Amino acid sequence: MHRARGLWRAGVACAGSRPLSGGLGAGLGPEAEADSALLRASSPELAQRLRGLALVRGGFVSEEEAVELLREVEPGLARGRYQNDHWDRAITGYRETERGLRGGAGRALLLRVTPAFPARRPPRPSAHVLDLLPGGRVGPHVDSVKFCGCTIAGVSLLSPSVLRLRSLRDSQDWLELLLEPGSLYVLRGAARYEFTHEILPDEESYFGEQRVPRGRRVALIFRNDPPETPPDPLGDLPAFIEDPDDPLPPK
Ligand code: OGA
Numbered sequence: 001m002h003r004a005r006g007l008w009r010a011g012v013a014c015a016g017s018r019p020l021s022g023g024l025g026a027g028l029g030p031e032a033e034a035d036s037a038l039l040r041a042s043s044p045e046l047a048q049r050l051r052g053l054a055l056v057r058g059g060f061v062s063e064e065e066a067v068e069l070l071r072e073v074e075p076g077l078a079r080g081r082y083q084n085d086h087w088d089r090a091i092t093g094y095r096e097t098e099r100g101l102r103g104g105a106g107r108a109l110l111l112r113v114t115p116a117f118p119a120r121r122p123p124r125p126s127a128h129v130l131d132l133l134p135g136g137r138v139g140p141h142v143d144s145v146k147f148c149g150c151t152i153a154g155v156s157l158l159s160p161s162v163l164r165l166r167s168l169r170d171s172q173d174w175l176e177l178l179l180e181p182g183s184l185y186v187l188r189g190a191a192r193y194e195f196t197h198e199i200l201p202d203e204e205s206y207f208g209e210q211r212v213p214r215g216r217r218v219a220l221i222f223r224n225d226p227p228e229t230p231p232d233p234l235g236d237l238p239a240f241i242e243d244p245d246d247p248l249p250p251k
Pocket residue numbers: 089130138143154197198199219221
């Protein structure tokens with residue numbers, strides 16, 4: 001699918017500056033703490049290393065907001081058919097769309113996730129909406145550095161799931177995020193470039209001992225544009241990579 005191809009093979013690096021702070025949605029920058037009950041790591045060292053770079057927050061959207069958001073995105077999703085096998089992500093049992101969130105709930109959500117992004121690299125105004133069947137999965141992958149920037153923020157609706165990160169350097173290093181309906185996760189810097197991420201299939205869907213049965217799940221995923229020169233995926237990356245050529249955001 002060409003649209004998806006454009007979306008995924010994107011990538012430039014991630015340029016940016018200090019995150020916005022204060023106001024609505026504050027506390028999503030690299031200083032932010034993940035909700036520790038929702039995060040498991042292969043070692044305390046790894047948890048420390050990815051502090052602020054892999055973030056999960058429960059209850060980011062309320063049930064009422066979730067209903068509104070679904071109402072907004074369902075018509076766009078319904079235009080596509082469920083498919084298997086995305087060329088880049090080993091994804092099965094899914095349909096997807098890319099859409100500008102123009103309704104009240106969607107615009108409010110975009111504003112609330114914006115502080116998770118560098119001020120100079122805000123999220124694109126349209127969200128990637130991914131609808132996974134109960135039997136669907138997103139296999140391990142790194143989002144294209146050519147088409148996607150340094151920060152990925154996802155809101156999960158309807159079903160809980162487990163997002164697993166695994167180090168490209170050392171497959172013993174992993175992180176698991178429990179994504180409850182209404183939760184937000186943010187991946188940036190090393191967590192975005194140096195780890196694969198995947199949504200576990202139903203038969204492997206455990207958070208430690210805890211079984212996380214999968215139903216239909218709809219995710220709204222926000223990404224920013226890549227910089228001119230993509231970063232070296234295995235370099236030592238700070239959370240936000242400054243690009244002196246980046247224009248300052250409009251005041
Ligand atoms: C993707 C992806 C994660 C999610 O579509 O590239 O990683 O939260 N999705 O569904």
